[in-house]
Amino acid sequence: MxxxxxxxxxxxxxxxxxxxxxxxxxxxxxxxxxxxxxxxxxxxxxxxxxxxxxxxxxxxxxxxxxxxxxxxxxxxxxxxxxxxxxxxxxxxxxxxxxxxxxxxxxxxxxxxxxxxxxxxxxxxxxxxxxxxxxxxxxxxxxTKPPIILEMATASQIVSKKDRALDAKGICNTKDIRIESFDVAYGDRVLIQNATISLAFGRRYALVGRNGLGKTTLLRMMAARSLRIPSHVSILYVEQEVTGDETIALESVLECDMQRNTLLNREKEIQSRIAQGEQDENLATQLSEVYAELQAIEADKAPAKASVILNGLGFNPEMQMRRTKEFSGGWRMRIALARALFSQPDLLLLDEPTNMLDMKAIIWLENYLVGWATTLLVVSHDRHFLDIVPTDVLHLHSQTIDMYRGNYENFMNTKNERQKNQQREYDAQMQFRAHVQEFIDKFRYNAKRASLVQSKIKMLEKLPELKPIEKETKLMLRFPEVEKLNSSVLHLDEVDFEYSAGNTIFANVCLSVAMDSRICIVGENGTGKTTLLKILLGELDPTKGHRLSNRSLRIGYFTQHHVDQLDMRVCPVELLKNKYEGRPTEDYRRQLGSFGVSGDLALQQLASLSGGQKSRVAFSLMCMGNPNFFILDEPTNHLDIETIESLGEAISRFKGGVVLVSHDERLIRMVCTELWVCGDKKVYCMEGGFDEYRVLVEKEIQAAL
Known part of the structure; x- marks a missing residue:
């Protein structure tokens, strides 16, 4: 056919x-x-x-x-x-x-x-x-294996009295007490039988090692999976605002629901009056709306929102831009500004300093010191934790301990408490050994049988003390490399612009040796990451020259690379896919040098915490055996102990290091040269970080 x-x-x-x-x-x-x-x-x-x-x-x-x-x-x-x-x-x-x-x-x-x-x-x-x-x-x-995200769960014992009071709405206190609660992530128990009390108006810092469940606890509280009185308003800053046609300033103002409702009511009444509607109650209703607007000081709201945005780095021109014109990092700042403006009864912040430059961090520290409601913040910025919190919640060993004072007071008190507990434990062990020796000696002596029995009963009544579980110190190990001769990377009178007339840098001269420890600081948008990409060779100078040693092997770390890791595979498989043909023991050893060992190395990356993912990214970077590091905000999501270990590892490293960071403790640990980006220039700050901080604080004061 x-x-x-x-x-x-x-x-x-x-x-x-x-x-x-x-x-x-x-x-x-x-x-x-x-x-x-x-x-x-x-x-x-x-x-x-x-x-x-x-x-x-x-x-x-x-x-x-x-x-x-x-x-x-x-x-x-x-x-x-x-x-x-x-x-x-x-x-x-x-x-x-x-x-x-x-x-x-x-x-x-x-x-x-x-x-x-x-x-x-x-x-x-x-x-x-x-x-x-x-x-x-x-x-x-x-085909890649699907991302398996285990669900976090929380359970809590709540008394009938508390349930009844909450149901009737009789209890008006804004103090929060969460008793006898557990939090688990999949099959892994993170917190067990813990109790926390948050007094209204105090500022709490939640600290602990990476992967113990700090972010999970904040999410459980925000979702009210743990009992928090229904009349207490909660706001958790986690996601950036949606990019749309709304201008940044208006995006902040519209989160004040009461003000928006009154303004819409005012427009509706005025529209009805303008259309000639004859209703004697309209004038009365309009007067009531004006009275309520005056009571909440609605006229001062735009100025307050503008001050918050300005403190977070938005100049007047940026405040009038549409939210869709901003990158994810800037939209996250808008989300933070909305939270600060709306001032909920309980504000939950998770690493708020990650997306901020030094100027914005100092402004935020000063702003939160005067915070009127309850604040619970997770942060690994040591200086921020010394300035902002009035109390510290320490998450460890599936429990939470509370301490008065800032982070420095917490460390001193914790160390002293651990010493006392250890002394008490040692004394009891010594006493138990002495009594047990007596019991063993006269156990079969008939004349002393009654005395032996009393000693046995005494041992049974002694409280059972546990030895202090000291947290193992994490040691990061960078590869051993051979030194190269003198200057290994040099920028000679470099200019750079993305488009004609849009100059980012002009006449930059920068020389880096194998023993250099250069930290680059500056406000967001001044070109720090662009400078790193020129040093890396990803961007070519518009004018001038980039000269590098032919034996130079650069390891580049950025939070952007962490976010692009294949979350479907485990850390061992991730290294195996990038560096094929090596024994599995090599991959395990490499991950172990950054604290990713045991079952952690075989878990899907999606199930790891932010700090653990960063350590996996470090191990991936070092697998290529680089002799020079360029690090862009390497401390994001790392806990304080890991940041200190990172500083020590950088100090021991035989190669050169250039890093962009706003973590004051890391800068003070490793920095020998401080370079400042600003006004299309890159210049060396002779007085180091102390002089730079004074300069930034003066700029903040001048802007107020």
Missing amino acids: AVPCQMVRERFPDIDEEIFQYVEGVLASTEDFETIEDVYEAIGSLLVDAVGLEKDGEVRRLCGQVMDLLKTANGALEHKTLEAPVQLAQMAANMELEEHEIKSVWTRERDETLKVDQRKLDKAEAKLKEKKDKRVNTDKKD
Whole structure:
């Protein structure tokens, strides 16, 4: 049948010739097909294998069209009613066939030209199987395991009295007490039988090692999975604001729901009055709205919002931009500004300094010191923790201890408390040993049996003290490298601009040696990351020269790289995919040098905390054995102990280091040269970080 075959050729022009010839042979015999399903069974499955399962519907439609053509071309396919019995003998006689041509009317052989060539069929099926196997193997190679995110759960014992008071709305206190609660992440228990009290108006810092559950606890509180009185408003700053047509200043103002409601009511009443509506109550209602607006000082709201945005780095021109014009980091700042402006009863902040420059961090510290409601913040900025909190919650060993004072007071008190606990434990162990010696000595002495029994009872009544579990210190180990001669990287009178007239740098001269420890600081948007990319060689100077040692191997770390890690694989597999052909022990050893060991190295990256992911990124960077580091905000999400270990590792490293950071403690630990970006220049601050901080504080005071 030429027409159906031509239809198949037009619909699927790319199918193999062997398959087409097979289809052509099948369609040559029309008496076998009575329904569309017959056609599909004959050629449909073969075509689906050839063109892909996603085109099954198109193949079925084609089979229907082929069947319609066959019916039209062969009227014999139509069923006819027999008017008389059929005589088979007579039919055989009428066929006029020789005896050797037919054995029986039931076994008449079909014309050889209508038979399917078995060799062609085998060849077509073999080719199809080869293509199918190839497609399956490709799919297996490209298919990645799904991200398995375990759910965090919380449980808590709540008294009937507290439930009843909360249900009736009788309790109006804004103090928060969460008693006897547990928090788990999947099968892993993070917090067990803990109790915390948050007094209204105090500022709390939640501290602890990476991966212990600080962020999970904040999320449980924000979702009210843990009981918090319903009248207490909670705001958790986690996600950036949505980028749309709303200008930044208006985005902050609109989070004040009461003010927005009153302003909308005012517009509605004024519109009704302007339309000439005669209602004596309208004037009264408008007066009431004005009174409420005056009571909440609505006229001062734009100025307050502008001050907050300005403190977080938004100049007047930026405040009038639409939110969709900002990057993710700036939209996160807008989310922080909205939280500060709305001032909820309980504000939860998770690493608020990560997206801020030094000027914004100092402003935020000063702003939060005067915070009027309850604040609970997770931060690893040591200086921030010394300035802002009035209390510290220490998460460790599945429990939470509370301390009065800032982070420095917490450390002093914790160390003293641990020493006292250790002394008490040692004294009890010594006393137990002395009593046990007496018991063992006179256990079988009848005269002293009563005394021995009293000693045994005394030991049973002693409180069971546990030894102090000291947190193991994390040691980060960078690769051992050989020193290179003198200056290894040099920028000579470099200018850079992204477009004509948009100059970022002019006449930058910077020389880096193998013993350099250069820290680059400056406000966001002054070109710090751009400067790093010029040093790295990713960007070419518009003018001037970048000179580097031919043996220089640069390791580049940025939070952007952390976010781009394949979250579907485990750390060991991540290193194996980048550096193939090494023993598994090498990958485990490399990860172990950054504190990613044991089961942690085999967990899916998506299940790790932010600090643990950063340590995996460090191990990936160092697997290439670089002799020079360029680090862009390496402390984001790292806990305080890991930041200190990072500083010590940088100090021991034999190669050169250039880093951008706003972590004051790390800068003071490692920095020997401080370079400041600003006003299209990069210059060395001779007085170091102390002079730079004084300069920034003066700028903040001048702006107020």
